[in-house]
Amino acid sequence: MSTLYLRRRVTNGFAMLLSVLATLVGLGFLAWILWETLRQGISALNLKLFTTITAYGADGGLSNAVVGSLIIDLIGIGIATPIGVLAGTWLAEYANRTKLGETIRFLNDILLSAPSIVMGLFVYTIIVLPSTALTHGNTSFSGFAGGVALALIALPVIVRTTDEMLRLVPSTLREAALSLGVPQWKLTVQILIRAARSGIITGVLLALARISGETAPLLFTAFGNNFMTINPMDKMASLPQIIYQYANDPGDEMHALAWAGAFVVTMFVLLLSLASRLILSRTKVSHD
Amino acid sequence: MSSQPGAVLAPLAEERKSRRDARHDRQFRWLVKFCALLVLASLLGAAAATLWGGRSAFSTFGWHFLVSTEWDPGNDVYGALVPIYGTIATSFIALLIAVPISFGVALYLSEVAPPWLRTPVASAIELLAGIPSIIYGMWGLFIFAPFFSAHIKPWLTNMLGNQPDDGKISWVAQHVPFVGKMFASSYPFGASILTAGIVLAIMIIPFIASVMREVFQTVPTRLKESAYALGSTTWEVSWDIVLPYTRSAVIGGIFLGLGRALGETMAVTFVLGNAMQLSASLLDPGASIASTIANQFGEAAGLQKSTLMALAFLLFVVTFIVLLIARLMLSRLAKREGS
Numbered sequence: 283m284s285t286l287y288l289r290r291r292v293t294n295g296f297a298m299l300l301s302v303l304a305t306l307v308g309l310g311f312l313a314w315i316l317w318e319t320l321r322q323g324i325s326a327l328n329l330k331l332f333t334t335i336t337a338y339g340a341d342g343g344l345s346n347a348v349v350g351s352l353i354i355d356l357i358g359i360g361i362a363t364p365i366g367v368l369a370g371t372w373l374a375e376y377a378n379r380t381k382l383g384e385t386i387r388f389l390n391d392i393l394l395s396a397p398s399i400v401m402g403l404f405v406y407t408i409i410v411l412p413s414t415a416l417t418h419g420n421t422s423f424s425g426f427a428g429g430v431a432l433a434l435i436a437l438p439v440i441v442r443t444t445d446e447m448l449r450l451v452p453s454t455l456r457e458a459a460l461s462l463g464v465p466q467w468k469l470t471v472q473i474l475i476r477a478a479r480s481g482i483i484t485g486v487l488l489a490l491a492r493i494s495g496e497t498a499p500l501l502f503t504a505f506g507n508n509f510m511t512i513n514p515m516d517k518m519a520s521l522p523q524i525i526y527q528y529a530n531d532p533g534d535e536m537h538a539l540a541w542a543g544a545f546v547v548t549m550f551v552l553l554l555s556l557a558s559r560l561i562l563s564r565t566k567v568s569h570d
Numbered sequence: 571m572s573s574q575p576g577a578v579l580a581p582l583a584e585e586r587k588s589r590r591d592a593r594h595d596r597q598f599r600w601l602v603k604f605c606a607l608l609v610l611a612s613l614l615g616a617a618a619a620t621l622w623g624g625r626s627a628f629s630t631f632g633w634h635f636l637v638s639t640e641w642d643p644g645n646d647v648y649g650a651l652v653p654i655y656g657t658i659a660t661s662f663i664a665l666l667i668a669v670p671i672s673f674g675v676a677l678y679l680s681e682v683a684p685p686w687l688r689t690p691v692a693s694a695i696e697l698l699a700g701i702p703s704i705i706y707g708m709w710g711l712f713i714f715a716p717f718f719s720a721h722i723k724p725w726l727t728n729m730l731g732n733q734p735d736d737g738k739i740s741w742v743a744q745h746v747p748f749v750g751k752m753f754a755s756s757y758p759f760g761a762s763i764l765t766a767g768i769v770l771a772i773m774i775i776p777f778i779a780s781v782m783r784e785v786f787q788t789v790p791t792r793l794k795e796s797a798y799a800l801g802s803t804t805w806e807v808s809w810d811i812v813l814p815y816t817r818s819a820v821i822g823g824i825f826l827g828l829g830r831a832l833g834e835t836m837a838v839t840f841v842l843g844n845a846m847q848l849s850a851s852l853l854d855p856g857a858s859i860a861s862t863i864a865n866q867f868g869e870a871a872g873l874q875k876s877t878l879m880a881l882a883f884l885l886f887v888v889t890f891i892v893l894l895i896a897r898l899m900l901s902r903l904a905k906r907e908g909s
Contacts, residue, residue: 290803290806291803293803293805294803294804294805294806297677297804297805297808297809298682298804298805300674301673301674301675301677301678301682302674302678302682303674304670304671304672304673304674304675304677304678305674305675305678305679305683305691305695307671308671308675308695308698308775308776308779309691309694309695311698311772311775312694312695312697312698314709314713315698315701315705315706315709315772316701318709318712318713319705319708319709322712364605365605365608366605368601368602368605368606369602369605369606369608369609371602372602372603372605372606373606375602376599376602376603377603377606383606385610386606386607386609386610388897388901389609389610389613390609391893391897392613392890392893392894392897393609393612393613395826395829395830395833395889395893396613396616396833396886396889396890396893397832397833397834397835397860397882397885397886397889398833398835399833399835399860399863399864399882399885400616400620400833400882400885400886401612401616403616403619403620403623403863403867403878403879403882404612404615404616404619404620407619407620407622407623407879408615408619434612434616437608437609437612438609441606441609465591465592465594465595466595466598466599467594467595467597467598467599470598471598491700494702495701495702495703495704495705496702497702497703497704497835497836498835498836498860498864501864501867501868502867502868522702522704522836525704525708526704526707526836529707529708529711529712529840537712540708541708541712544704544705544708547702547704547705548701548702548705551700551701551702552697552700555697555700559693
C-alpha cells in the first residue's frame with residue numbers, strides 16, 4: 283500500500299468523521315434546547331397558567347398573553363394571507379418573466395430574512411405614532427399595530443409559497459380552461475388557486491409558525507398589557523413579549539412562568555410545522 | 571342573458587358577456603398587481619420610515635455618528651460604534667463557527683449518511699430553524715450562559731487570555747498578537763460577545779446547512795461518478811468537484827446566514843449583556859444594534875429615539891446589501907442549472 287494512497291484514505295476518513303461530528307453537534311444543540319424547554323416548561327405547567335392574568339405577577343398566569351397572542355397572530359395572518367396569495371398570484375400568473383415581476387420576486391426573497399425589529403419600528407412609525415396624534419394619546423400602542431407588524435413578516439413567506447405552488451400547476455390546466463372561454467380571473471381563483479390549495483395552506487401555516495414566536499416587532503407595537511383585553515385597539519399582551527419581560531425579571535417564579543410560556547410557544551410552533559409538513563407530504567403523493 | 575328572446579340578440583348578449591369578462595379580468599389584474607406592489611412598498615416603507623425617524627440623529631451627529639463610542643443619554647450624545655462593533659463581532663464569530671459545522675452537516679446529509687437516515691436528520695436540523703428566537707434567547711440566558719461561565723470561560727481565560735487566574739500567561743497569549751486581550755476578562759458573568767456569537771451560530775447553522783445541502787444536490791451525478799470512477803475518495807469528490815461547482819451558491823448561503831445573524835434581536839439581547847462599552851475582549855459584555863433598540867426604544871424620547879431609528883436604518887441597509895449579495899450568488903447557480 284503506497285503512502286499516498288494511505289494518506290488519501292486517512293484524510294477521507296478524518297473528513298468523514300468531522301462531518302459526522304458536525305451533524306452530531308447540530309443535533310446535540312437541538313436536543314439540548316428542546317430538552318430544557320420541555321423540562322423547565324412542563325415543571326412550571328399548571329391550569330392557573332390559562333385562567334389567571336399576568337397582573338398578579340408571580341401568583342398569576344399567562345391567560346391574557348395567550349389570548350393576546352392568538353388575537354395578534356390572527357390579525358397578522360388575516361391581513362397577510364389575502365394580500366400574500368394575490369401578490370403571489372400576480373408573480374406566478376401575470377408577471378412571470380417580466381422585469382417588474384422578477385424584481386419583486388427577488389426583493390420578496392430578501393424580505394424573508396429582513397430584520398424583524400426594523401419592521402416593528404416601521405409599523406410604530408406608520409400606525410402607532412399617527413394614531414397617538416389623531417386620538418390625542420387615547421390610542422397609542424395596539425394589538426392591531428402588532429398584528430400589522432406580524433403581517434409584514436408573514437407576507438413574504440405566503441407570497442413565496444403561493445408563487446412557487448402556482449408555478450407547479452401544469453400549464454395544460456390553464457390552456458384547457460382558457461380554451462373553454464373561462465375568463466382569466468375565474469381560471470385563477472377557481473382553478474389554479476384551488477389546484478395549489480394545499481401548498482398555499484402549507485405556506486400560511488409556516489407563516490403562522492414564524493410569526494407566533496416573533497417578539498421584537500411586538501415590543502413597540504402591541505406593547506403589552508397586564509390585563510385581559512380583546513379590543514384590538516387596546517395595548518395587548520402576547521406570549522413572546524411576556525416571556526421576554528419575565529425572563530429579564532430577577533425572580534425565580536417569574537422565570538418559571540417564562541419557561542411555561544416558552545413551552546407553550548414552542549409546542550405551538552412545532553405542531554404547526556408538523557402539520558404543514560404532513561399536508562405537503564400528502565400533496566406530493568397525490569401529485570405523483 | 572337567456573331571457574333575451576330571438577336569435578338576433580344572442581350575439582349581442584355574447585358580446586356583452588365577453589366585455590364584462592374583460593372588465594373583470596382587468597380589475598382582477600389591477601388587484602393582484604396592487605398586492606404585489608405592497609410587497610415592494612413594505613420594503614421601501616421600512617427604509618423610509620427609519621431614515622425619517624433617524625433624520626435628527628443623522629443631522630445632529632453627522633458622519634461622526636458612525637465612529638463615536640460615546641453613549642450618554644444624560645447629555646444626549648450618542649455614537650453608533652459600540653452597537654455596530656457588537657453586531658459585526660457577534661455575526662463574524664457566528665459565521666466562523668457555523669460555516670464549518672454547516673458544511674459538515676450538508677456533506678453528511680448529501681454524501682455520507684445512508685439514504686434512509688437522510689430525511690429524518692435533515693428534518694431534525696430544519697426543526698432547529700423553526701424554533702423561535704426567543705427560545706434560543708431563554709436557553710442562552712438560563713442554560714448556556716451559566717454553563718459557558720462555569721466551564722468554557724475559565725478555560726479560555728487561562729489558556730488564551732493575558733490575565734489568567736494563576737498568573738501564568740500561556741505561550742499563545744504571549745506570542746500571538748491580540749489573542750491575550752481578546753480572551754482576558756474580569757467580568758464574572760456568562761453574557762458576552764462570544765456567548766452571543768455562539769448562540770447566533772446555533773441559530774444560523776440550519777439555514778446555511780439547508781442551502782448547502784440543496785445546492786450540493788444540484789451537482790450532476792455524472793460529474794461525481796466520473797470522479798469516483800477515477801478512484802477519488804468521498805472527501806476528494808466533495809472538496810474538488812462538489813464545492814467548486816457550487817461555490818457561488820455556497821457563498822450565497824453563507825451570506826444568507828450572515829443576514830440572519832446581523833438582524834437577530836431576541837437571541838442576542840439575552841446573552842450579550844447590553845453594555846454600551848467598547849472592549850477588546852470577546853468575553854466582555856457588549857451591545858448590538860438590534861439589542862440596543864430592543865432595550866432602549868421603550869423608554870427613549872427625543873434625540874435618543876431618533877438615534878435608535880438611525881441605527882435601525884443602518885441595520886436595514888446593511889442586511890439588505892448582505893441579503894442582496896446572497897440572493898445574487900444563489901441565483902447564479904440556478905441560472906446555470908437552467909431552472
